[in-house]
Amino acid sequence: MDPIYWAALFSFVAGASGYIIIRFWVIPIVRYNRVKRQLLKCLGHLFALLPEEDSAAPKGSLGKKRLKEMRRLMMKLVDLNDHDLPYWYRLVLVTRKESSRQASEVIMRLENLPTSGQARVCLEEAGRHLTIKQELTNFS
Secondary structure (H helix, E strand, O other): OOHHHHHHHHHHHHHHHHHHHHHHHHHHHHHHHHHHHHHHHHHHHHHHHOOOOOOOOOHHHHOHHHHHHHHHHHHHHHHHHHHHOOHHHHHHHHHOOOOHHHHHHHHHHHHHOOOHHHHHHHHHHHHHHOOOOOOHHHHO
């Protein structure tokens, strides 16, 4: 066989492998991380808007529009985790103890909390389920 045929075969295999890796691994992981960053930014912004005193009611500061956007981002993150991410990356998230499903359950409780202290605890718990190392105030 001519060396040109070997080069063509190698180029085809490399191109097909690159396409599969980019299309089915890199793009879903980048999309997941982008949505996660947007959600953390939204959580940090909401954390900064809560009243300082723990006994104050957070209803006015939360805002229906913000909560709706946060729920939309959370459901998008759960959907990406369940359907788009490669299996090996989901295992990486499990070893990091990152669970978008548990964070979504915590965020769904947020709307019905009576005090801003409880809302703060709820937001910090959601951040822990999304495995953030720094405080939520750094994301606002």
